[in-house]
Amino acid sequence: MNDNRRISVGLVGLGRLGRQHAENLAFRIPHCTLTAVCSVKEEEVVAAQRELSVPYGYTDYEEMLQNTELDAIFIASPSGFHCKQIEQAFAAGFHVFSEKPLGLSIEEALRVREAVQRHPDQVFMLGFMRRYDRSYAYAKRQIDAGAIGEPVLVRCYGLDPAQAMPTFLKFAKSNYSGGLFLDMAIHDFDLARWYLGAEAETVWAIGGSHRYPEFEQLQDAETGAALVQFGSKKMGIFVASRNCAHGYHIETEIIGTHGSLRIGTNPDKNQVVLMDERGIVQECTSGFLERFEFAYVDEVIEFIRCIREARKSEVTVADGIQSTILGYACKLSFETGQLVAVQS
Ligand code: NAI
The missing domain is CATH 3.30.360.10 (Dihydrodipicolinate Reductase; domain 2)
Structure with a gap:
């Protein structure tokens, strides 16, 4: 792998935590570029694009998944959306980071496990930043x-x-x-x-x-x-x-x-x-x-390293399920x- 390769990330959710993740992805994570942001609130998308110099903005998550410049999807939307958005991102071929909790029901969390198992070459990490x-x-x-x-x-x-x-x-x-x-x-x-x-x-x-x-x-x-x-x-x-x-x-x-x-x-x-x-x-x-503050940065540094080094994250889908x-x-x-x- 080319050592200078940058991982291009699309982030969904620009609320209390998502906006901070966006700033970290844009300015504080080595070998990472924040290429796209998505939120159902257009004003959040416009502000993030302007303030963080993000080239692509979306109000529709599925549209963001069609962006072929992206390598990874970062999910910071409300908890009820995590499982579906993880499954969709995996199906579209992306590495995925999702905020906690993995899901709000055991059934949907188990479906994510199947998606992770079906795509062993794609990195999955859950945001247990502590x-x-x-x-x-x-x-x-x-x-x-x-x-x-x-x-x-x-x-x-x-x-x-x-x-x-x-x-x-x-x-x-x-x-x-x-x-x-x-x-x-x-x-x-x-x-x-x-x-x-x-x-x-x-x-x-x-x-x-x-x-x-x-x-x-x-x-x-x-x-x-x-x-x-x-x-x-x-x-x-x-x-x-x-x-x-x-x-x-x-x-x-x-x-x-x-x-x-x-x-x-x-x-x-x-x-x-x-x-x-x-x-x-x-x-x-x-x-x-x-x-x-620093744990939110360090967990994402690890996510990007896992992708670049083609290895699994220590925080697994099983941790999310348990x-x-x-x-x-x-x-x-x-x-x-x-x-x-x-x-x-
Ligand atoms: P929030 O309600 O402040 O922000 C949610 C964001 O998602 C908003 O930008 C909203 O417009 C957007 N959104 C809502 N539905 C969407 C959809 N269908 N498609 C695209 N965007 C959509 O929520 P907050 O506090 O930022 O939490 C987000 C997630 O992060 C939650 O799952 C929460 O559990 C987790 N969290 C984790 C923390 C941690 O310590 N690891 C701390 C705080 C939150």
């Missing part, structure tokens, strides 16, 4: 090196800032997100599987809406928790909320037989401490774009109040 965050990746290397013995329990907090509530409600009302467990806790489910090296077997999930009753109309919860039994008697405790008063708080603890690791115990914005009449003030990270199965089991448990056996 695996590319430097702290999470370091923790994984420590675990693999035996630093805490055998990991047996993972405890995760995934708390979205209450300040982002108006933007979130707009997002959730315009397109079904899958609910708290499939939309938010899915990152933690992936991390727990990754760190524990085990799959979920049984879940009990609960939730409630105390500050924003609108969540009940969306059949969702503002705050929820899940207790998960993994294989080999390993355990997971997950707390997810949309209503975190102090900001964006993503915290993970992995307890092992000989020690434990904690990531993000204090979700500090940076290393600055302000001391004034209020006392000692340390600001909190404001949201996912700030906390995972986390969707677990997320769906939590949703079912929350909705029915029952203990749910996770489909294997």
Whole structure:
């Protein structure tokens, strides 16, 4: 392969996250060119083309798939579109990156697995970017090196800032997100599987809406928790909320037989401490774009490398399916109040 070859990407979805991916693809990813953008909102397409110098713009995804200059499709549309758009992109011969979650139902996620298997020469990668965050990746290397013995329990907090509530409600009302467990806790489910090296077997999930009753109309919860039994008697405790008063708080603890690791115990914005009449003030990270800024770049660098080096991504379609199965089991448990056996 020509070492200078650039991978030409077409991106669909220019919303909260898609617009940031577009900027990264245009300016921050080596050997990558953002050749086309697509959104159903024409004004987003026009703005991205103008501001990021993107030659092609579309309001119709299928039209973008006919662009023969493209090598890869990058999907950042609402979750309910992922599976169909992945299948269409594979059928049209492209490498595919899709944002999480893989799908909102197990059936559609399994169809994607078939599409991936039918096209073994096309790269598929799912946006579990936390695996590319430097702290999470370091923790994984420590675990693999035996630093805490055998990991047996993972405890995760995934708390979205209450300040982002108006933007979130707009997002959730315009397109079904899958609910708290499939939309938010899915990152933690992936991390727990990754760190524990085990799959979920049984879940009990609960939730409630105390500050924003609108969540009940969306059949969702503002705050929820899940207790998960993994294989080999390993355990997971997950707390997810949309209503975190102090900001964006993503915290993970992995307890092992000989020690434990904690990531993000204090979700500090940076290393600055302000001391004034209020006392000692340390600001909190404001949201996912700030906390995972570099992870969103590093995961895409890896996607482009996989294409150029003709190899598979570490984050596979199976990871997408397993986390969707677990997320769906939590949703079912929350909705029915029952203990749910996770489909294997
Ligand atoms: P958003 O609602 O802000 O943006 C969606 C975008 O897709 C908009 O540009 C909209 O016009 C466009 N769109 C909608 N339907 C379309 C269609 N049929 N064809 C083409 N374009 C269409 O959503 P947001 O927050 O950017 O989320 C997008 C995806 O990214 C979701 O699946 C979400 O779960 C995921 N996400 C992942 C995060 C992560 O940490 N990895 C963080 C935030 C979102």
